[in-house]
Amino acid sequence: MICMLLRLKRAKSWFQTNKINVMEWPAQSPDLNPIENLWGDIKNAVSEAKPRNVNELWNVVKESWSGITAERCHKLVDSMPHRCQAVLKNCGHTTKY
Template sequence: QPLHNDPKYTAKTTQEWLRDKSLNVLEWPSQSPDLNPIEHLWRDLKIAVQRRSPSNLTELHRVCREEREKLPKYRCVKLVASYPRRIEAEITGNSASTKY
């Protein structure tokens, strides 16, 4: 499974373990756009929760659950469906203009 150069994957012992397991690790610029669809959903959830301004931990938990349930399913489908196009845009260097 491809991984990127997140610090948790760059420690020497981690690199050795990955190499010993013959796992393919992609060279990935640290400033590249995040291509993981779930990260976009986390951003959507964060924005929705911030709009509601929960004032304590109990309220935060409740608001997170409510807003998570309201995330539109088509958003997930669209993010997954656009993944091949976003990868191609990243490879060709046109990622700045890629729509999600």
């Protein structure tokens, strides 16, 4: 953990030294990480299925993942310009996405 913090500190220092602006970006923010929406789809499928054991859970996850269509992915990717505009308009805070 300490090594990771030192690397992070060095990286931040390098960006500052080289006058590179870094946008604060919360981890797992669904606003700017459309994959989080897909994980949410899987989480909802698991919640609805209420698996009773690990095998059932695994089957629900695999089935849900297989059910994600290319169209769903394209829609999420296509929404990125609007997502970025919404985040900028909201000064970096969360949005409706």
